[in-house]
Amino acid sequence: MVNINNNVQDISTCFHCGEDCSNKKIALEEKIFCCSGCKMVYEVLNQSNLCTYYDLNQNPGLAQKINVRADKFEFLEEHSIAQKLIRFADGKQTHVNFYLPQMHCSSCLYLLENIHKINPGIKSSRVNFTQKEVFIIFENKETTLRKVVETLTSIGYEPHISLQDISSKKAKKGSKNRLFKLGISGFCFANIMMLSFPEYFSLGGFMEKEIGQAYRYFILLLSLPIIFYSATEFFITAWKGLQNKFLNIDLPIALAIAITFGRSLYELISDKGSGYLDSMSGIVFFMLLGRLVQDRTYRSISFDRDFKSFFPIAVNVWQNGRFTPMAVEQIKVNDVIQIHTNELIPVDGILSKGEAEIDYSFVSGESIPLAKEIGSIVYAGAKQLGANIELVVVKEISQSYLTNLWNKDVFKSEKHSVSIIHKLGKYFTAIVLMIGGIAGLYWFLQGEILLMWNALTTILIVACPCALLLSSTFTNGNILRILSKNKFYLRHPDVIEDLSKINHIVFDKTGTLTPNKKAKVLYEGLWISDEDKILIASVLRQSTHPLSRIVLEHLSATQQRDVDSFKNTVGKGIEGWINDKHIKIGSAEFVQNDLSEKQGSSVYVKIDEQIIGVFRIKNSYRLGMAEVVQQLKLKYKLSVLSGDNDAEKPYLTSLMGSDSELLFNQDPEEKLAYIEHLQKAAQRQVMMIGDGLNDAGALKQSNVGIALSEGTNNFSPASDGIIDAHQFARLNKFIAFAASGQQIIMASFILSILYNIIGLYFAVQGTLSPLIAAILMPTSSLSIILITYGLSEWAGKKQGLQ
Amino acid sequence: MQWVIFANKIMSIIILIAAVSILIAGGFLIAFLWGVKDGQFDDDFAPPNRILFDDSPKEKIKK
Numbered sequence: 001m002v003n004i005n006n007n008v009q010d011i012s013t014c015f016h017c018g019e020d021c022s023n024k025k026i027a028l029e030e031k032i033f034c035c036s037g038c039k040m041v042y043e044v045l046n047q048s049n050l051c052t053y054y055d056l057n058q059n060p061g062l063a064q065k066i067n068v069r070a071d072k073f074e075f076l077e078e079h080s081i082a083q084k085l086i087r088f089a090d091g092k093q094t095h096v097n098f099y100l101p102q103m104h105c106s107s108c109l110y111l112l113e114n115i116h117k118i119n120p121g122i123k124s125s126r127v128n129f130t131q132k133e134v135f136i137i138f139e140n141k142e143t144t145l146r147k148v149v150e151t152l153t154s155i156g157y158e159p160h161i162s163l164q165d166i167s168s169k170k171a172k173k174g175s176k177n178r179l180f181k182l183g184i185s186g187f188c189f190a191n192i193m194m195l196s197f198p199e200y201f202s203l204g205g206f207m208e209k210e211i212g213q214a215y216r217y218f219i220l221l222l223s224l225p226i227i228f229y230s231a232t233e234f235f236i237t238a239w240k241g242l243q244n245k246f247l248n249i250d251l252p253i254a255l256a257i258a259i260t261f262g263r264s265l266y267e268l269i270s271d272k273g274s275g276y277l278d279s280m281s282g283i284v285f286f287m288l289l290g291r292l293v294q295d296r297t298y299r300s301i302s303f304d305r306d307f308k309s310f311f312p313i314a315v316n317v318w319q320n321g322r323f324t325p326m327a328v329e330q331i332k333v334n335d336v337i338q339i340h341t342n343e344l345i346p347v348d349g350i351l352s353k354g355e356a357e358i359d360y361s362f363v364s365g366e367s368i369p370l371a372k373e374i375g376s377i378v379y380a381g382a383k384q385l386g387a388n389i390e391l392v393v394v395k396e397i398s399q400s401y402l403t404n405l406w407n408k409d410v411f412k413s414e415k416h417s418v419s420i421i422h423k424l425g426k427y428f429t430a431i432v433l434m435i436g437g438i439a440g441l442y443w444f445l446q447g448e449i450l451l452m453w454n455a456l457t458t459i460l461i462v463a464c465p466c467a468l469l470l471s472s473t474f475t476n477g478n479i480l481r482i483l484s485k486n487k488f489y490l491r492h493p494d495v496i497e498d499l500s501k502i503n504h505i506v507f508d509k510t511g512t513l514t515p516n517k518k519a520k521v522l523y524e525g526l527w528i529s530d531e532d533k534i535l536i537a538s539v540l541r542q543s544t545h546p547l548s549r550i551v552l553e554h555l556s557a558t559q560q561r562d563v564d565s566f567k568n569t570v571g572k573g574i575e576g577w578i579n580d581k582h583i584k585i586g587s588a589e590f591v592q593n594d595l596s597e598k599q600g601s602s603v604y605v606k607i608d609e610q611i612i613g614v615f616r617i618k619n620s621y622r623l624g625m626a627e628v629v630q631q632l633k634l635k636y637k638l639s640v641l642s643g644d645n646d647a648e649k650p651y652l653t654s655l656m657g658s659d660s661e662l663l664f665n666q667d668p669e670e671k672l673a674y675i676e677h678l679q680k681a682a683q684r685q686v687m688m689i690g691d692g693l694n695d696a697g698a699l700k701q702s703n704v705g706i707a708l709s710e711g712t713n714n715f716s717p718a719s720d721g722i723i724d725a726h727q728f729a730r731l732n733k734f735i736a737f738a739a740s741g742q743q744i745i746m747a748s749f750i751l752s753i754l755y756n757i758i759g760l761y762f763a764v765q766g767t768l769s770p771l772i773a774a775i776l777m778p779t780s781s782l783s784i785i786l787i788t789y790g791l792s793e794w795a796g797k798k799q800g801l802q
Numbered sequence: 803m804q805w806v807i808f809a810n811k812i813m814s815i816i817i818l819i820a821a822v823s824i825l826i827a828g829g830f831l832i833a834f835l836w837g838v839k840d841g842q843f844d845d846d847f848a849p850p851n852r853i854l855f856d857d858s859p860k861e862k863i864k865k
Contacts, residue, residue, distance in 0.1 A: 129847035
């Protein structure tokens with residue numbers, strides 16, 4: 001196929017990352033780059049002959065606008081820190097694993113596996129794409145850990161090194177084990193079925209007896225690995241349930257498997273028949289298959305992140321007359337630490353040097369950065385936006401405010417909701433036992449002891465709630481699959497059911513309803529001439545304050561003038577002289593001594609002595625937010641919790657309706673308490689949607705906590721599910737789809753009951769032949785799998801999901 | 803009498819066939835388990851793409 005867009009695209013998008021760069025471009029050899037970072041990556045790759053990177057996919061890179069500080073990875077030279085990252089070292093070679101969240105296409109794969117061309121000290125690099133990890137072996141003589149990390153960073157793949165990686169190694173054994181079990185049970189099941197065919201059709205008249213005998217013992221042999229290996233997890237969970245005095249759904253299954261096996265063994269040994277080993281192996285196989293489908297793991301996504309994964313692992317500490325990197329855990333009270341621009345502050349401290357522009361959006365949800373003066377306390381989790389600062393540590397990392405929040409009880413208790421399947425399973429087991437009892441009693445009274453045993457065991461065999469479990473595991477599995485294709489990732493199948501039960505939705509504002517870093521600018525005041533625009537823009541360019549950046553982008557002035565005697569008053573505003581004109585930009589207080597206006601998001605401009613006007617920065621809301629809220633309002637109670645000021649209250653009230661609760665200036669603990677209040681006092685099933693660490697407690701407390709993430713590469717707090725920010729507008733469809741899953745499970749459950757009634761009809765009479773069992777079991781399992789799959793696909797289509 | 807001999811022959815053949823078929827299936831099972839253990843199912847993206855990359859001329863000489 002010819003790509004028509006090809007020609008058009010080249011004109012104004014960055015060759016490296018594909019971002020629009022019509023405002024500002026850097027050209028090199030007929031190629032255009034949006035920033036010097038992207039250009040630098042291209043140059044590195046060009047030098048090392050790795051431009052295949054750009055041939056495999058168009059604009060495969062990621063924007064490199066944020067420069068990495070040159071000594072950022074100095075801490076990797078510290079032996080004790082490096083030791084925690086290294087997997088193996090023998091003095092000559094070192095093996096190390098890095099997590100690279102930027103990895104997304106085959107170009108990344110190509111580049112990372114050819115990285116030895118850039119840094120010859122690297123002997124081998126192997127990518128695990130699903131885990132987004134690269135395994136690197138390098139020679140100690142030729143390069144160091146720090147240089148390897150810097151090489152990766154120079155080509156745009158900065159490894160994510162965090163405290164969490166160090167303190168816990170992930171366990172990944174489980175899924176392999178299950179594949180083993182599945183493979184073995186599949187093999188045994190298929191062969192048992194094959195060997196049973198002659199029996200079903202009673203082929204061969206008098207040959208039957210001897211061949212049949214041989215075949216039966218083959219079958220018995222094949223069923224041993226199933227019962228003693230593949231089916232062990234059913235027995236183990238059933239036993240654990242019994243120990244905790246909890247009748248779980250695995251108990252009737254374990255019972256049915258055990259009874260089937262025991263009865264078959266008896267029939268074989270006493271030469272009375274061939275038993276039901278074929279049915280038993282089929283049940284085990286389909287059940288394992290269902291669990292494999294249901295318990296899908298998103299290996300590249302982590303739902304369990306705590307604050308540690310957000311924090312740097314080392315920070316510069318003043319020691320012996322200079323700043324040296326030190327692991328964060330080793331920081332002591334009264335140490336002096338240095339924080340660079342755009343770095344997260346890992347411990348609570350008092351500002352001792354420099355001008356702090358603290359962005360608390362991560363911790364509290366406030367969207368506007370705060371200025372802090374020397375002597376004021378800065379809490380862990382904040383991000384420094386201004387120049388370098390120094391802090392005197394007042395609390396160690398294990399005692400800081402954020403860590404304390406994490407140690408609250410919510411984070412220790414696991415949520416327990418009894419699934420509908422378990423409830424149904426209980427009734428089901430009771431009914432089956434009752435039918436078995438009645439049938440047994442009937443035959444006993446008739447004096448047919450043999451038939452009594454027959455009836456009793458076959459009833460338990462036929463009525464095992466496998467079909468019920470199959471219907472839920474396959475439905476949930478397919479729903480998880482469809483949702484994840486639409487970038488809504490749920491942690492566990494039980495979340496689907498919780499999602500269908502919610503009746504109250506709570507939104508976080510900053511970062512959830514409003515995207516970070518995107519704002520709408522409204523201008524009020526005199527008309528600004530182009531010349532004045534250039535003057536204002538020139539002054540704004542001197543400042544790194546986010547509001548300056550937003551206004552600067554809004555003005556889109558192309559020319560620049562030199563600014564004389566520029567002055568920045570932290571937290572207030574900026575001023576400077578251009579050609580004898582005095583330009584003053586900042587808050588109302590700063591520009592016109594007006595204290596009445598609250599600190600907020602307005603930028604006043606004054607040229608010489610005349611107030612020109614004011615730029616009001618409004619939150620811009622996520623695309624499709626209004627529509628999705630309108631839809632959700634019809635079915636659910638809505639609330640908004642914001643750590644920000646209430647400037648947006650009028651708009652949100654008009655949007656959400658007057659019966660929705662809107663709370664502002666909420667700190668993380670208040671958010672958590674609000675959710676708790678809804679659950680306890682109002683008996684609500686709450687879904688919370690948030691994005692930052694400040695929502696972490698509320699997400700954990702709510703019945704369903706969904707973290708919103710701008711791209712799954714980014715880090716999100718611990719949650720039950722992660723939704724991609726661009727899919728936010730389809731939230732109502734996702735919820736509706738999850739709810740339809742419950743209906744599908746019920747429908748297929750009714751079907752499975754029909755099968756059970758047919759089976760029971762034979763079983764109570766004591767006449768269930770192995771043939772009927774062998775036909776009934778796979779047909780019921782297969783038809784239930786097909787129906788759940790078909791129905792869930794259809795329900796997904798109905799909601800417009802892929 | 804001939805019938806019985808014939809039947810016995812067929813019986814031994816069928817048992818043989820069954821044994822052979824299980825052996826073959828067992829071979830596939832071992833291959834599957836080997837694959838699982840080796841991590842063939844761990845990453846379904848990298849290997850099929852890796853094979854498509856051309857080695858640069860220099861590297862070809864090295865090998």
